[in-house]
Amino acid sequence: MKLFKVLTMLIATIVLPHSVFADVTFSGYGSIIAGKTFGTVDDPLNPGETRDEILTADFYDVGQYDNDIKFTPESLFALQALVDLGDDLKFTAQLVAKGTDDFEPEFDWYYLTYQVNDSWSVMAGRRNIPMYYYSEFSEVGYAYPWMRPPSNLYWWQVTQFNGFHASYDFELGDYSNNLTFFYGNENSYDNKEMLFYDELFGGNARSVDEFWSDILGFNWSIAGDDFEVRFVYFQNDRDRTTTAQDGTETDSVPFDQQFLGVGGYYNFNQFTFLFDWNQVEYDDAVGTEYPTYLVSLVYNIDDFQPYVVYSKADHEQTKTAAATKDLEEHYVLGFGVRYNFHPSASFKIQYDKFVEQGEESTGWAYHGDARALALGIDFIF
Amino acid sequence: MEKIQPKRNKPEKLIGLIFASLFIFISNIAFAEIAVIVHPENSSSLDKKAIKKIFMGKTKKFANGNVILPMNASKGAPSRDNFNELAIGRTTAQVNAYWSKLVFTGKGTMPRELTSDAEIIATVSANKGAISYVDASAVTDAVKVIATY
Numbered sequence: 093m094k095l096f097k098v099l100t101m102l103i104a105t106i107v108l109p110h111s112v113f114a115d116v117t118f119s120g121y122g123s124i125i126a127g128k129t130f131g132t133v134d135d136p137l138n139p140g141e142t143r144d145e146i147l148t149a150d151f152y153d154v155g156q157y158d159n160d161i162k163f164t165p166e167s168l169f170a171l172q173a174l175v176d177l178g179d180d181l182k183f184t185a186q187l188v189a190k191g192t193d194d195f196e197p198e199f200d201w202y203y204l205t206y207q208v209n210d211s212w213s214v215m216a217g218r219r220n221i222p223m224y225y226y227s228e229f230s231e232v233g234y235a236y237p238w239m240r241p242p243s244n245l246y247w248w249q250v251t252q253f254n255g256f257h258a259s260y261d262f263e264l265g266d267y268s269n270n271l272t273f274f275y276g277n278e279n280s281y282d283n284k285e286m287l288f289y290d291e292l293f294g295g296n297a298r299s300v301d302e303f304w305s306d307i308l309g310f311n312w313s314i315a316g317d318d319f320e321v322r323f324v325y326f327q328n329d330r331d332r333t334t335t336a337q338d339g340t341e342t343d344s345v346p347f348d349q350q351f352l353g354v355g356g357y358y359n360f361n362q363f364t365f366l367f368d369w370n371q372v373e374y375d376d377a378v379g380t381e382y383p384t385y386l387v388s389l390v391y392n393i394d395d396f397q398p399y400v401v402y403s404k405a406d407h408e409q410t411k412t413a414a415a416t417k418d419l420e421e422h423y424v425l426g427f428g429v430r431y432n433f434h435p436s437a438s439f440k441i442q443y444d445k446f447v448e449q450g451e452e453s454t455g456w457a458y459h460g461d462a463r464a465l466a467l468g469i470d471f472i473f
Numbered sequence: 474m475e476k477i478q479p480k481r482n483k484p485e486k487l488i489g490l491i492f493a494s495l496f497i498f499i500s501n502i503a504f505a506e507i508a509v510i511v512h513p514e515n516s517s518s519l520d521k522k523a524i525k526k527i528f529m530g531k532t533k534k535f536a537n538g539n540v541i542l543p544m545n546a547s548k549g550a551p552s553r554d555n556f557n558e559l560a561i562g563r564t565t566a567q568v569n570a571y572w573s574k575l576v577f578t579g580k581g582t583m584p585r586e587l588t589s590d591a592e593i594i595a596t597v598s599a600n601k602g603a604i605s606y607v608d609a610s611a612v613t614d615a616v617k618v619i620a621t622y
Contacts (some may be wrong), residue, residue, distance in 0.1 A: 121577060172577060184579050205579055211536045215579060227579040235574040259580075261531075268531045315531075317562075395566065432566030435548040472573045 110406050115176040120473050122169040123233040125196055125440075127157045127466030136452060138291065145462035149240055151247040157464050164191030166240060166466070168231060171202075180207040184217075188231070200252065215257040222274065222311050225322055225355030225368040227251065232468030237364075237390045237430045239442040242403030244424050245384045246372070246466035249285040250304045253278040264314070272311045274326070278304045286332070292458065296337055303331040305378045308353070321356040330374070347376040364390040366401075379411030397430040407456065418451035423461055437471040495601055506609035507555050510594070510616040512601045519604075525561055527604060529571065530581040535602070543584040544605040552590070556606045559563060559622035 129145035144158040152321035155165030168190040175183040186201035203217025221229045229249075233240070240246075255276020262269050279301070286300035309326020332344040355368030365388070372382040388401035407420035428442030444464045450457030509524055511517070517535045519527070526532040527543050533538055546553040549563075557568045575581030587593045592613035597603040598615035612618055 121573060203579060219498060229574045232573055232577045235570050435565050435569060438566065
């Protein structure tokens, strides 16, 4: 990963001085959000004890709300620089500062884009993996009606990768189509989410490294006047190394992962219907599967967008002796409203009900029920 | 041991109240006529569907191969709100949300913003690939009107 970062930066520094008059455009986005949960639950991992209800608003960055009002789980700021190098070549970098990282800025995105012709473009660099429909712009709160894309679906410990994309735009009948093929790798050293789980389940690891390699797949989106449908498929290898306090390394058994999905939206009259259905499968010994989906209805009335969103996540084993459908399982039902009070900023308020449906005896029902209220402002500039 | 019922707040009621009050807002907006303009020498024939595709970043070149330079009125300008409502069929906030998804994933560059109808006309009359819109009353001979809303 380091080598890739160095290479990308190197290419940028070689190219940049030759274009002193390069056109640089700055833009950005941000969210200032506060929230809290209400009440306590029996601690699923410590029977007999109670704790605050916890709503995980961001799994990857471990952004969680509890009974105290918090600003850090979802607030963030991002600054994007787009350098037009001329001759259809562009360099983009995004510096992101998240509340979950004490607002310490990091380059989350950096890539080169080359527009080959009107139909083809290629990108090389670091960006989000186009997994779920909202994955690529999951942190751009201004881009969607809700407070966040339903967090109980966006639960993966890896969200970005270093890779290459080839994108092809074409018309089919009256519909705009885009086909994007992608390939890349991600070595996530000292993975925050995995270390969090290690501690949650009583572990004492120094670090957990997560490796997603040979990520290979495509997106196909079809858009008309009132709708968009996007298909996704990718596969990759998964490896994990856990390092104990004494430095002993333990490798998990590697396996292949397949990711399949279809999502999009449909506008009718003043309503927008949004959906995303996904299936993740491992070729591991127990036949792990993660079927998930979300449905949402938004009512657009002038500058107000009241909405309801339901998301369901499931985790099953299909190859074990006692194949079970009752491992990690939960749904989130959210109600809220987005108010576009300014051309570049919106106010949102959302109430969420997280319902734990996992089987407690399996140890996978570790979330517990939660009810949370969050409100804040998303903006772009 | 007797289990103590956790104390539960009732945020549901407050939410219901907020929702109810929101539905009271209904406004009537009067639209001024909007003219879509290009360079006088631009002979491309563009219908309203094609104009919509250009301003949503889906069409990047004219039929003759020239790169299209779409330009917006400034944020908050009435002509921009009117154009978005009439030509794209969405509110300015919805159009901006659509673009923010493209801009921050490297899939598009939002149309450049110009400050006034006069600046828009000056810029369009000087750029063969330019396309923009102004209040119909501001149109001059320096540009060609290809559609009105």
